[in-house]
Amino acid sequence: MAETTRTSATTIDSAACAPEWTEILRQMIFIRRFEEATEREFRRGKIGGYLHVYSGQEAVATGILSAIQKGDIVFSGYRDHAHALTLGADPCRVMAELFGKATGVSKGKGGSMHLFDAEHGFYGGYGIVGGHLTLATGAAYALRYQQTERIVVCYFGDGAMNIGSFHEAMNIAGLWGKQGMCPVLFVIENNGYAMGTSIERHSALTDLSARVRAYSIQAEKVDAQDVFAVRGVADRVIRQIRETGKPYCIEAVTYRFSGHGAADILQPYRTKDEVEEHRHRDPIMILRNRLREICGLSDDDVKKMEDDAGERAAQAVKFAEESPVPDPRELFTDVVAEHGPQPETES
Template sequence: MAKAKEQTSATIDPVAACAPEWTDILRQMVLIRRFEEATEREFRKGRIGGYLHVYSGQEAVASGIITALQKDDIVFTGYRDHAHALALGTEPRRIMAELFGKATGVSKGKGGSMHLFDVEHGFYGGYGIVGGHLTLAAGAAYALRYRQTERIAVCYFGDGAMNIGSFHEAMNMAGLWGKAGMCPILFIIENNGYAMGTSVERHSALTDLSARVRAYNIPTEKVDGQDVFAVRGVADRVVRQIRETGTPYCIEAVTYRFSGHGAADILQPYRSKDEVEQHRHRDPIGILRNRLGEICNLTDDDVKTIEEWASGEVAAAVQFAEESAAPDAGELWRDVVAEQGPARENE
C-alpha cells in the first residue's frame, strides 16, 4: 500500500506570506464567493435554469491548488465547477452567461452550470455524472506523458464520487501507469462531509477516505481545506513532484460547504443550523484575511476595496449575461453528437 502523509496546518514564512500573490489569492476567493452568492440570487429569480451547485466554503481548495499550476496544465472537476473555472482565469461574464443559457457562455449556452468547459484556460469540465470524469482525467494524464509533454492533469472529486465504479477504475489505471512514470495526475478529494444529504459516516465503509486511494498504490496527504496556506503549501511541493516523476498523488482536502447541496436543498434536514454555524467560524476567506491582517498589515480598507471590486465584477457579469442573446435554434443539434468527419470516413 502507498504511503500516507498527515498535514493539518501550515507553517508560515512571514516574508513569503506577504508576497502580493496572497492578496491576489484573497481577491480570487472573494470573487468566487460573490459570484456564487449572485448565482443563488439569480436562480431564485428564475433567470438561471437547470440546476445549480455552489462552492461557498470550499474556495481555498480551488484557489490553493490551481494557483500552484502552470498555464498549460489541465483541470477536471464535477458539477460544483464555477470556482475552478474562475480560478483558472475564465472571465466571470462568460460563466454567468453560460448559467443564463446564453450564446456568449463558455459552452455556448447549451451546457449550463454543470457543464462549463474552457480549453483555452485549461478547464476540461464540468461533469454532471458523479465520478464519471475520473477516468477521463486519468486517460488525459496518460496522454500528456505519452506525447512527452511536461504538463500535468488535476482531477477534483467529492467524497460521494468515491463510491462509484469509475473511481476504482481510474485509481487502478493511474496507479498502474504511474509505476512506469506515465500518469502525471493530482487527484483532489474535496471531502466536504456529505454526498447530497448523506454523511461520509453513512455512505463510506471506510471513513479514512484517502486509505481507499492508497490501496491503488497512490500516495496521499490530508490537508486542512479551509486554510489556503496549507493547501497551497502541499500543492507547490506535490505538483513539482508529479511533473518530475510522472506519478500520481492524491490530496484529501477536508472542507465544508456552507450552502445546501444544490439549489433545491433548502431545508437541509441532514445537518443542524448549529453545525453550519460552527463551520462558518472557519470560513476560508476569513482565515486568509485575518492572517494577512496579522502578518502583513492588510487593513479593513484594503478588504473593502477587494469586496467592492469583486461585487462590481459580478454585477457586470450578471448584466452581460442578461443582455446576451439566447443561442440560435439552428445551434440546437450542433456539438451534441460528433459529426462525421474525414477521419471517420477513412476508418
C-alpha cells in the same frame, strides 16, 4: 508510503506577504460574491437546472490552481464554477452559460454542470458523479505519451468515492503511474457529505486518503479551510507529479456553507449549529485575518476587494442578462464533427 498526515501552516514566513496572497484573497472573495449572485439569479428564475455553489470551499480551488502552470489540464465534477473562474475563464461568459446564453463558455449548451473552457485548461464540468475520473486518468496518459511536462488536476467530492469508475480510475492510474505515465493530481473535496449523506453513512472506511493509497497512489490529508496549507502541499506534490509522472492525491478537508444545490433549502441532514460552527473557519476569513495580522492588510483594502468583487459579479449578471439566447440552429451543431464521421481529406 507516507502515513496520513494533516498538514497545516504553522509557520508563516515573509513569503506569506507576497502579493500573490492578496491576489488569492481577492479571487476567493470574488468566487464567494459570484456564487451569491448565482443563488440570487436562480431564485429570480434566470438560472435553470441544477445549481451547485462553492461557498466555503474556496481555498481548495485557489490553493491548488494557483500552483499549476499554463498548459495543465483541469477536470471537475458539477460543483465547477470556482475551478473555471480560477483558471481564468471570463466571469461574464461563465454567468452567461448559467443563464443559457449564446455567449456562455459552452455556448449555452452545457449549463452550470458543464462549464468548459479549453483555452484556459478547463476540460469540464461533469454531471455523473465519479465519471470524469477515468477521463482525467486518460488525459494524464496522453500528456506523457506526447512527452510533455503538463499535468492533470482532477477534482471530485467525497461522494464520488463509492462508484465503480472511481475504483477503476484509481487502479489504472496506480498502474500507469508505475511506468511514469500518469501525471495527475486527484483532489478529493471532502466536504463531509455526498449530497445529504454524511461520510459516516456513505463510506465504510472514512479515511479517504487510505482508500486512495490502497491503489498504490500517495495521498495526504490537508486542512483545506487554510489556503496556506493547501498551497503548501500543492506546490510540493505538483512538483513531484511533474517529475515522476506518478499520480498523487490530496484529500482537502473542507465544508460547504450552502445547500447541496440551490433547491436544497431545508438541509435535514445537518443542523444550523453545525453550519454556524464551520462558519467560524471560513477560508476567506482565515486568510484575511492572517494577511491583516502579519502583512498589514487594512480594512480599507479588504473593503475595496469586497466592493470590486461585488461589482464584477454584478457586471457578469448584467452581461448574461443582456446576451442573446442561442440561435435555434445551434440545436443541431456540435453533435458530431462538422464534416460528419468521414475522415478529413489529407492535405
